Amino acid sequence: EAGVTQFPSHSVIEKGQTVTLRCDPISGHDNLYWYRRVMGKEIKFLLHFVKESKQDESGMPNNRFLAERTGGTYSTLKVQPAELEDSGVYFCASSVIGGTEAFFGQGTRLTVV
Amino acid sequence: RKEVEQDPGPFNVPEGATVAFNCTYSNSASQSFFWYRQDCRKEPKLLMSVYSSGNEDGRFTAQLNRASQYISLLIRDSKLSDSATYLCVVNVGGSYIPTFGRGTSLIVHP
Numbered sequence: 001e002a003g004v005t006q007f008p009s010h011s012v013i014e015k016g017q018t019v020t021l022r023c024d025p026i027s028g029h030d031n032l033y034w035y036r037r038v039m040g041k042e043i044k045f046l047l048h049f050v051k052e053s054k055q056d057e058s059g060m061p062n063n064r065f066l067a068e069r070t071g072g073t074y075s076t077l078k079v080q081p082a083e084l085e086d087s088g089v090y091f092c093a094s095s096v097i098g099g100t101e102a103f104f105g106q107g108t109r110l111t112v113v
Numbered sequence: 114r115k116e117v118e119q120d121p122g123p124f125n126v127p128e129g130a131t132v133a134f135n136c137t138y139s140n141s142a143s144q145s146f147f148w149y150r151q152d153c154r155k156e157p158k159l160l161m162s163v164y165s166s167g168n169e170d171g172r173f174t175a176q177l178n179r180a181s182q183y184i185s186l187l188i189r190d191s192k193l194s195d196s197a198t199y200l201c202v203v204n205v206g207g208s209y210i211p212t213f214g215r216g217t218s219l220i221v222h223p
Contacts, residue, residue, distance in 0.1 A: 033211065042115075042215040043200070044158070056210060091156060093211070101147065102202075102211045104156040 002026070002059030003007065006092050012111045018080040021108045025074070032075050033095075034067060034107045038088040046090075049075060050097070061086075086088035115155045116140060117203050119214035126221055130191045134217045136201030145204035146177055148186045150218065157200055160186075169198045192220045 006026045013019050025032050034046040046065070047057035051072035060067070064083070069075040079086050089109050093102040119136045126132050138146075146163035161168065163175040163184050174187040184203075188195055201214035 031209070035213075042117075045210055045212060045214040048210055090202070095209075098209075101159050101162065106156045 004092055004094050004103050006090075006105035006108050008108060009106060010109045010111075012113060015084055015112055016079065016081045019082055019110060019112070021077045021079075021092075023075045023077070023092030023094075023105055025092070026103055028096065029094035029103075030072070030097050031095040031102070032069060032073055033093045034075070034077055035091040035093065036088045037091065037107075038085075043091065046077075077104050079110075082110075084112050086110060086113045115214075116205060116212050117201055117214035119201050119217050121215050121217060123218035123220050126191055126219070128191055128193060128221055128223055130221075131189045131193060132219065133188075134186045134199055134201075134219075135144065135183055136185070136214050137181075138201075138203045138212075139182070139205070140204075140205045141179075141182060143182075143203045143205050144209065146175075146184050147202040147204075147211070148173075148175060148184075149200040149202050149213075151200055152197050157202075157213075160199070188219075191219075193221050193223065195219060196221045 007022045028041045032049040037043045045059040048055045049069045066078045077092045092105045095102040148160040150160045151157045164171040167176045172189045176185045198216040200216045
């Protein structure tokens, strides 16, 4: 069975550009989470979907970040316009309903220059 | 105060040593507890869940102390391959959002 997959694995963009990250959760996992790890800091929660609904987006840094999960399958996280401080590794995770183990994707390493 | 706190280390130990990590959490309503392992430039992977009664998986033992709000991970007979960052993860409250500690770096040397 395929795990959580994320695309792209790396992205280097210029400040002011737009980037869209994609996450395909494990099939059947209704919970989908986005996280970000900035160099030297802990992995920080961004938001949580249950199916296509945003349950909690309290971790989203600002309105330059937009996450969607149309149809309750894959999710996208768009950063527009990107700023230097947006650089980091963006992880996606999924789990079944019930608070069990979350499975992580390999992450997207975003560098804004 | 951070929701989940860990000593970042690094813990530098010789092969065969026993090493223990602690993690404290601030929300007494936390429901589930896990230790994840993260290798350099890789994604976090579940090492083990932590149960109230404590649990063991080979050389790894996890303990939970709800009264003091901390969990621990004990690694016996350390191997070179145990070198990694160990992440304490707590599902907070009713939302079951996994919340991470900063991670503890372990370096096992020959």
